[in-house]
Amino acid sequence: MxxxxxxxxxxxxxxxxxxxxxxxxxxxxxxxxxxxxxxxxxxxxxxxxxxxxxxxxxxxxxxxxxxMVDCHTHHNGFGDGRSGDDLSTLPDEVLTLQSARNARASLFSGVTSIRENGPKNFTMFRLRDAVNQGIAVGPRMVLCGRPVAIIGGHMGYFGSVATGPVEARATTRQLIKEGADYIKITATGGSTRTSFPLRPSFEVDELKAITEEAHKFGKLTAAHCVSTQGTVNSLEAGVDMIIHCVFKEADGSDVFRPEVAERIGRQGAYVNPTLHVGRSRIWVMQHKKEREGLTPEEQQHLDAGLRNLETRMEDCRRMQEMGLRVITGSDSSWGDYQLGNTVYEAELLVASGYSAMKGVLSVTGEAAKALGIDxxxxxxxxxxxxxxxxxxxxxxxxxxxxxxxxxxxxxxxxxxxxxxxxxxxxxxxxxxx
Ligand SMILES: [Zn+2]
The missing domain is CATH 2.30.40.10 (Urease, subunit C, domain 1)
Structure with missing residues (x-):
């Protein structure tokens, strides 16, 4: 017609x-x-x-x-358990094609907007070009280009590392020049083999340089924080979204710190808890247990995973009760979590304490606000x-x-x-x- x-x-x-x-x-x-x-x-x-x-x-x-609006995706990923280190060794062409497959699965599942949190090189810019030219299909895309990491830091293998405020500013300008809609920062280590998940990565002056530079051009920032000091540093620098927001001390102990959570609320930063990416690992082990059983070591991993999920959901519940802006971002296709399954994350935000309607808002209107596309x-x-x-x-x-x-x-x-x-x-x- x-x-x-x-x-x-x-x-x-x-x-x-x-x-x-x-x-x-x-x-x-x-x-x-x-x-x-x-x-x-x-x-x-x-x-x-x-x-x-x-x-x-x-x-x-x-x-x-x-x-639906998914605030946290990794389109390069396969969601088959492989690590980011391994993913980053694949050619950009393969990663772009995999991203196209993921974008399609995600759109078909009802996700009409995504924010990409960590692709390699230019792969997602190229996919967006292809979608705009009608070569591929996918949702609206809010892109970071690449995450900004320290040398050896989490996701540094994707192509953007910086040292000191000057390089941090330069990297931010470079990404914006290439077409980045927001800036993703890894403020602690993570699963990357050469990184330290319980330690902060950037110094506060480096984080400030990135955030100020991004804000100067009207771009939001979001920081990966899998231990508490990363969150504290990110808040000090005025980051707009705390990703993962794991309350872990440098010795690995789980300590929910209400004063840090309160500061998140005071500054109006969004929180993206990424609960299901942990549960997806648990499910893989439970599937294996049903199929062929687990070794004692694997059973220990499974038990630790279950305990960790419980802690994370309890922390999430406290943040929800404090009125923090907790939104849905799946983290798929990282780890074992595949794009096209965003609903699992919204479901866990509801299991943690949100009403079903609040769960819906966390993956629609509130998520769009968090991304500045409302x-x-x-x-x-x-x-x-x-x-x-x-x-x-x-x-x-x-x-x-x-x-x-x-x-x-x-x-x-x-x-x-x-x-x-x-x-x-x-x-x-x-x-x-
Ligand atoms: Zn992620």
Missing amino acids: PENAQHYKLLTGARLIDGAGGPLIDNGAVLVHGSRIAAVGPASTVSAPDGASVERFDFPGKTIMPG DVTGTLEPGKEADIIVVDGNPADDINALWNVNEVFLAGRRVDRGSPESVEANRQMPPRG
Whole structure:
């Protein structure tokens, strides 16, 4: 059908969630004009101008809501347990193709915007170019280019290391020149073999140089922190999002520090807890246990993983109760967690204490705010881009309804997702027990 100026799409469903925190609307409707939302509300109040041509999409029994926003992805990854060190040895061409496969799986699952947290070299810039040229399909992308690391630090293998405030500024400018939408920093070590997860990486003056430079150009910053001192340093530097936000002391002990959490709240920084990436490792071991059993050593790893998840969920619950801005970012396809499965992270934020509706907001409107794209997407409001999903059931009652995505619209266009079987094939199933 030709896209003439007077052509509208009208979507109706049993209920509508606006993603902006408004009440659930029974018998809701969205009117779409071109790529944008023209009107939203009860179906009885939403109609196209007289004389306009209207294409109708009726979804009886289903929920209309904003497309999901995943604040934390690794499109280069395979989610098959391989380490980042190993991933980084693959040619950029292979990583770009894998990223295209992941972008497609993620979009088909109902994710219409992502923020990429760590690809190698130019791979994600090239994928975005390809999507813009119609060669590949994928969600809207908020890109960092590459994460900024210290020498030997976490993800330094992806291509951007800096030493001292001068290089830190230069690296930030370079990434912005290349097209970075925000700056990702690794403020502690991580899984990278030559890094130290319990130690901070950059000095505060280096973090400040990056953050000030990014803010000067209107770009947000986000810092990977898997131990507490990294979070403290990042807050000192004015970082906008704390990723992982693991409360661990330099000796490895788990100590939740309320004063640090309070400071996160005071500064209005967002928190992306990344709970499921740990659970996905647990699931791999549990699958193996069911299949063939575990060695005593593996059983110890499994027990430690379960204890760690419990601690992380308890810390998450405390931050939620303190009113911190805790949002969904999957961290897939890192470790064993594959893109296309963002819902598992939202589910764990609900299991930690969020209501189902807050879980929905954490992966729609609130997530869009965290990424600074809430003027464009994340909610169903007139003037925003028409990034819409239709799901079976009511995710404001049961967050797992987000698994039942029936339709995806990106910028007003219905996405052809192929067969339900091919979409379902991207789901990683939990162990039976
Ligand atoms: Zn990550």
